[in-house]
Amino acid sequence: DGGITQSPKYLFRKEGQNVTLSCEQNLNHDAMYWYRQDPGQGLRLIYYSQIVNDFQKGDIAEGYSVSREKKESFPLTVTSAQKNPTAFYLCASQPGQGTDTQYFGPGTRLTVL
Amino acid sequence: AQKVTQAQTEISVVEKEDVTLDCVYETRDTTYYLFWYKQPPSGELVFLIRRNSFDEQNEISGRYSWNFQKSTSSFNFTITASQVVDSAVYFCALRPRGGGYQKVTFGTGTKLQVIP
Numbered sequence: 001d002g003g004i005t006q007s008p009k010y011l012f013r014k015e016g017q018n019v020t021l022s023c024e025q026n027l028n029h030d031a032m033y034w035y036r037q038d039p040g041q042g043l044r045l046i047y048y049s050q051i052v053n054d055f056q057k058g059d060i061a062e063g064y065s066v067s068r069e070k071k072e073s074f075p076l077t078v079t080s081a082q083k084n085p086t087a088f089y090l091c092a093s094q095p096g097q098g099t100d101t102q103y104f105g106p107g108t109r110l111t112v113l
Numbered sequence: 114a115q116k117v118t119q120a121q122t123e124i125s126v127v128e129k130e131d132v133t134l135d136c137v138y139e140t141r142d143t144t145y146y147l148f149w150y151k152q153p154p155s156g157e158l159v160f161l162i163r164r165n166s167f168d169e170q171n172e173i174s175g176r177y178s179w180n181f182q183k184s185t186s187s188f189n190f191t192i193t194a195s196q197v198v199d200s201a202v203y204f205c206a207l208r209p210r211g212g213g214y215q216k217v218t219f220g221t222g223t224k225l226q227v228i229p
Binding site for chain 1: 117122149150156157158159160163205211213214216217218219220221222
């Protein structure tokens, strides 16, 4: 089955630790995105990548880093520089540019202890 | 700048009632796309519909229908004969039409609770 997978579903982190959230897609989509969702708020864009080996900062990139070494994978690292990392993180992919729709993974809920 | 407003934070209805979720948007772009997504308690956003700005024809899909009115910058979503499985947070979103990367702006969501 084609789709977007995110792991883990729940993640707990101690303050000062870096953690990496996984996002994999087997839809052969070119573009991938990371969003952050906080209670009662819409989705805010962290990073996006339109093509392998290229990515751009979104609206709230500070304290986060990404890589795009393979078309299928777009991992997100939440660094210790992120002041308030507890949130729900959603990964999305899109076939290409233009008219295409973004499709989302199941999300990872990160809690900082 | 783009903006999407979903003024209804939470709505509760009794099963089988009809319910309309409001979405009002602001954009300076002449061509754009509007979307609705459903986020059930599991968390994944599920794509429901994409509407092109120059296509104002209303759309119906089963119990779901969408009313797009460009004159009032609204893209409302109606669920007919609601069911418990409709309980979720619903997001409206807007994206300019064009080549290259185009930012998607999401509303803050409307939480729908359908009571059995």
